Amino acid sequence: MIKVFINDKLIHVLPGMTVKHALILTGLLKEVEDSKKVYDEWGNEVGFDGALSEGIKIYVK
């Protein structure tokens, strides 16, 4: 189990899970399907299949 922050909210996912899983878990998938994008804490856009790692912070905007 790894801890991930999405829009500063703590969530828990399994190793091997991806940005897509974090979006499903937080109910943010629809927003990204519509127009928003996902970024890491340094402002890099990340793909849906991007791996999540312990403590990673991602943002939907």
Add this chain to the structure above:
Amino acid sequence: MKRWGTILYSILIFFLLISFGHGEELQIRILHVNDFHGFAEPYKPIGSDEMLGGIANLAARVEELRKEKLSLLLSAGDMIQGNNWTNLFQGESVMELINEMRFDAMVVGNHEFDFGQDVLRRRISEAKFPVLGANVEGLDSLKPYVIKELKGIKMGIIGVVTEDVPATTHPKNVEGLHFFSPFDIIAKCVKELKDKTHMIVVLSHIGHPVDRMIAEKIKGVDVIVGGHSHAKVTKPVKVGDTIIVQAWEHGKALGVLDLTLKDGKITSFDGYLEEIKPTAGKEDQKVLAIVEKYKQRMASVLDDKVGEVDVDLDGERKNVRRRETNLGNFIADILRELSKADGAIINGGAIRASIKKGEIKVKDIYTSLPFDNYIVAIKLTGRQIREALEHGVSGVEEEEGRFPQISGLTFKYSPSGEKGSRIKEIFVAGQPINFEKEYIVATNDFLAVGGDGYKVFGEAIKASKDFLVIGGTMKGEKVVYSHSGKWLRDGVVEYIRERGRIAPKVEGRILEIR
């Protein structure tokens, strides 16, 4: 003899110095991709209005950019698994492609292990370039690093992969292998390489956040070419003395890093990501021919017969979202058997089409199960199973996709009862459920993270302490199986192939009380 040795050494040094022009600047270009996942053809990403990618266009740009400067073409891993274009050939198609593109080196990604070690060894043996994995022990065909020489400049290229591989693939795929923390391994390789090379590149399939930590903690790494997090690092970043790059995913971008060197040292750098868009007439024709060849083979593989079914398999939307169906039972049984779980719960919405009685082809399974779902098995208490099933039947009148298709379990429910109190009886393996007891329940990754509103799986994951891989098996407090590299539909294809003939039935697993 010693005198001859001294003379030869002096000549070597002389040629080394004049070869990269003592005091002169030299430019080297690193072209890089990562997390291609077999996306050979352009596609429209979610949320995008335009088509992106297309390996034939990317390959053409590689050739154009190579002509401008001395170049290396590197891959930061996860090349051979993902899209059907590669999965149906266990990565052989990608290897042919990247051999044609003349890659200089590649690191294994975690998904390179998803087809098992025999297949991976075969893929590595096909590669016309070194495949790296310094922190992997037990797979001899992986090299820790390679030294590449461009006009007298010697570049040490070290490859490292995430140490989480055993937790993300089937235990059999990593049996006998050990994955070490990349930090100590990189430091060791840097020590070995620093006197033999002018610069050191780390090919990292660990993710951008960890790449930054490596740059902060380990001295002597000049460049990190990253992957795994699918980050679109549009301009190279410098952390400490290390330049870090990463080129998004799926061949939607080609990474370009231009280094200027003087006396063998990097004096400046510049770089960018070039987005790849399908442009007719601008493709690399040889690469395009490979893409087309495997596209045709794909059609043939999808048309392959996998077995026979004695009955129509019911995957109709109005049925899989309202009641038990034989196709729902069959798929749930496969989840339970493959993960050795006590029970299985999947969402009816995961099943998208029926399959007619008679011959079953690969494409029938792919049409019925179009989503890239994989199996996860989690320990749930009897009480949590009831909660999951209550949730599953709470949208039956609206034909919501969360309606459960199950295996190893049976239950009775009242469709007209109050939501949250519809379940009347639950049995596990024929015995009344014990609400306090823990059972292993298989599901798909979508439900495991709360998809379709199934919260209990996520709560169990949250309650699970870190898990370890011991003796090739994942040992966790709540999570006992997670194979992120194998799509459920491929498991179903294999299952039918092994049996040849199937005849699943509706068995009264879900009974309505009126």
